[in-house]
Amino acid sequence: MSNPTAxxxxxxxxILSGRTRDANMHYxxxxxxxxxxxxxxxxxVSDDEPAIVAAVNALRSAYTHVFTSGGIGPTHDDITADAxxxxxxxxxxxxxxxxxxxxxxxxxxxxxxxxARKRMARIPEGAxxxxxxxxxxxxxxxxxxxxxxxxxSIFQAMVADLLPRLAGGKPVLSQSLRIxxxxxxxxxxxxxxxxxFPDLSFGSYPFIRNGAYxxxxxxxxxxxxxxxxxxxxxxxxxxxxxx
Amino acid sequence: MSNPTAxxxxxxxxILSGRTRDANMHYxxxxxxxxxxxxxxxxxVSDDEPAIVAAVNALRSAYTHVFTSGGIGPTHDDITADAxxxxxxxxxxxxxxxxxxxxxxxxxxxxxxxxARKRMARIPEGAxxxxxxxxxxxxxxxxxxxxxxxxxSIFQAMVADLLPRLAGGKPVLSQSLRIxxxxxxxxxxxxxxxxxFPDLSFGSYPFIRNGAYxxxxxxxxxxxxxxxxxxxxxxxxxxxxxx
Numbered sequence: 368m369s370n371p372t373a374x375x376x377x378x379x380x381x382i383l384s385g386r387t388r389d390a391n392m393h394y395x396x397x398x399x400x401x402x403x404x405x406x407x408x409x410x411x412v413s414d415d416e417p418a419i420v421a422a423v424n425a426l427r428s429a430y431t432h433v434f435t436s437g438g439i440g441p442t443h444d445d446i447t448a449d450a451x452x453x454x455x456x457x458x459x460x461x462x463x464x465x466x467x468x469x470x471x472x473x474x475x476x477x478x479x480x481x482x483a484r485k486r487m488a489r490i491p492e493g494a495x496x497x498x499x500x501x502x503x504x505x506x507x508x509x510x511x512x513x514x515x516x517x518x519x520s521i522f523q524a525m526v527a528d529l530l531p532r533l534a535g536g537k538p539v540l541s542q543s544l545r546i547x548x549x550x551x552x553x554x555x556x557x558x559x560x561x562x563x564f565p566d567l568s569f570g571s572y573p574f575i576r577n578g579a580y581x582x583x584x585x586x587x588x589x590x591x592x593x594x595x596x597x598x599x600x601x602x603x604x605x606x607x608x609x610x
Numbered sequence: 611m612s613n614p615t616a617x618x619x620x621x622x623x624x625i626l627s628g629r630t631r632d633a634n635m636h637y638x639x640x641x642x643x644x645x646x647x648x649x650x651x652x653x654x655v656s657d658d659e660p661a662i663v664a665a666v667n668a669l670r671s672a673y674t675h676v677f678t679s680g681g682i683g684p685t686h687d688d689i690t691a692d693a694x695x696x697x698x699x700x701x702x703x704x705x706x707x708x709x710x711x712x713x714x715x716x717x718x719x720x721x722x723x724x725x726a727r728k729r730m731a732r733i734p735e736g737a738x739x740x741x742x743x744x745x746x747x748x749x750x751x752x753x754x755x756x757x758x759x760x761x762x763s764i765f766q767a768m769v770a771d772l773l774p775r776l777a778g779g780k781p782v783l784s785q786s787l788r789i790x791x792x793x794x795x796x797x798x799x800x801x802x803x804x805x806x807f808p809d810l811s812f813g814s815y816p817f818i819r820n821g822a823y824x825x826x827x828x829x830x831x832x833x834x835x836x837x838x839x840x841x842x843x844x845x846x847x848x849x850x851x852x853x
Contacts, residue, residue, distance in 0.1 A: 396628030
C-alpha cells in the first residue's frame with residue numbers, strides 16, 4: 368500500500384514580497400518524511416481570500432492531507448479561517464471550546480482578552496482543535512485540512528500536537544553519496560543504475576566547489592536493504608571519485 | 611495600470627523531501643519587487659512530468675510570467691525541458707545554437723562534451739536562450755515561461771540575464787515599524803488605519819522576543835508619499851511602544 372500524500376499551503380504576502388524567508392515548508396517536509404507521509408506539492412499564495420479558497424479546494428481533493436501555515440492571528444490581514452470555512456461552504460463563528468481555552472490562556476498570562484483576540488476563537492463547526500502551547504490561539508483540522516500558525520515556533524508546536532494523530536506510512540529512507548565528477552560524466556551510468564532499481568528514486572544534485580563540478584546522488588526508498596544494494600553498486604561505479 | 615504578475619514554479623524532489631532548503635524563491639521574490647513585477651504564487655512540485663505540465667499550464671494562463679527553477683541538467687531526473695515542451699504541445703530536439711554554445715563552452719573549459727551534456731542542447735523551437743555564464747548550459751524563455759537552473763549560483767546568473775529583458779512596473783516600496791505590543795492589542799486601530807489607506811497594503815507579522823509579544827507592521831505600496839503619511843499616523847498611534 369502506498370503512503371498517504373500531502374500538500375503544504377503557505378499563506379503570506381511577507382513570503383511573496385521577499386521580506387521573509389519561509390521556514391515552515393522545510394521543517395514540515397522533514398517531519399513528514401519521518402512519519403511516511405509523502406509531500407507532493409507546496410503552494411504559496413497571498414493574503415487574498417479567492418486565492419486561498421481556490422488553492423485549498425484544489426489541494427484537499429488531490430491529496431490525503433493539506434497543511435496550511437499563516438493567517439490565523441487577530442489582525443485584519445488574518446483571513447485564513449474565513450477562507451477555509453468558505454472553501455467548505457460553511458459559516459464561521461466563535462466556538463465555546465476555543466473561546467474558553469483562549470479566555471483561560473489570557474487570564475493565566477495576565478494579558479487582556481481583547482475583541483481582536485476573541486476573533487481567534489472563530490473555528491468552523493466540526494473542526495478538531497490543534498493545541499498552541501506557545502500563544503494560546505488554537506489551530507484546527509477540518510476534514511483533511513490542518514490549519515496552523517505562520518510564526519515558526521508556534522507552527523512547530525502545532526505540528527508536534529497534530530502529527531501523532533495522523534496515520535503515517537512507511538518512512539522514506541535515503542542515503543547519499545558525494546561524487547567528485549560533474550553530472551555530465553555520471554549521467555549515463557547513473558541513469559542505467561536507476562533503471563535496475565525501479566522501486567527506488569535516484570536524485571542527482573550538482574554542486575560547484577572550488578571551481579570544480581561535483582554531484583550529490585541521493586537514493587530514496589522504503590526498503591533499507593534495496594537502498595544498500597543500490598548504493599554499493601553506485602559506489603563501485605565511481606570508485607576513486609567519491610568523498 | 612497595474613503591475614505585471616508572476617508565479618515561480620520550483621521543480622525538485624530534494625525540496626519536497628526536506629533534504630534541501632530552497633533558496634531561489636526568496637532570491638527571485640526580492641528581485642521581482644525591485645522591478646515592479648508582482649509575485650502572486652509559488653508552487654513546488656516533484657520531478658514528475660504530469661505534475662510539471664499541469665502546474666505550468668495552470669500558471670502560464672493565470673499570470674504575466676512564470677519562472678521555473680530546477681530540472682534542466684544532464685541526468686535522468688532532469689525532465690523540465692521535456693515537460694515544458696509537452697505543456698506547449700511541442701516536440702523537443704537538439705537546437706544548433708544551443709549545441710554550438712555548449713560545444714564552445716566545453717572546448718574552452720577542457721571538459722568532455724558527453725552525450726549527456728549534448729542533451730542539454732534540447733531547446734523548444736521558438737524559445738529564446740537565457741545565458742548561463744557559470745556552467746554553459748542555457749535556460750530558455752518560451753512565450754511567458756522562463757526556464758532556469760536550480761543550483762542557486764546559476765539561477766541567480768540566469769535571473770540577471772533575463773530580468774532586464776522583461777517589462778517591469780512600478781517598484782513596490784515598503785516601510786516597517788516594530789511595535790512592542792502583541793497583535794491582539796494593535797489589531798483594532800491597525801485595521802482602522804488600513805481602511806483609511808485602501809491604496810496601501812498593511813501587513814502585521816507577530817514575533818516573540820524574550821517572552822514578550824511584538825508585531826512588525828509593514829506598509830507597502832507604489833507611492834512613497836502615501837506610505838510616509840500612513841507610517842506617520844501609525845507611529846503616532848503607538849507612540850511609546852515603538853523601537
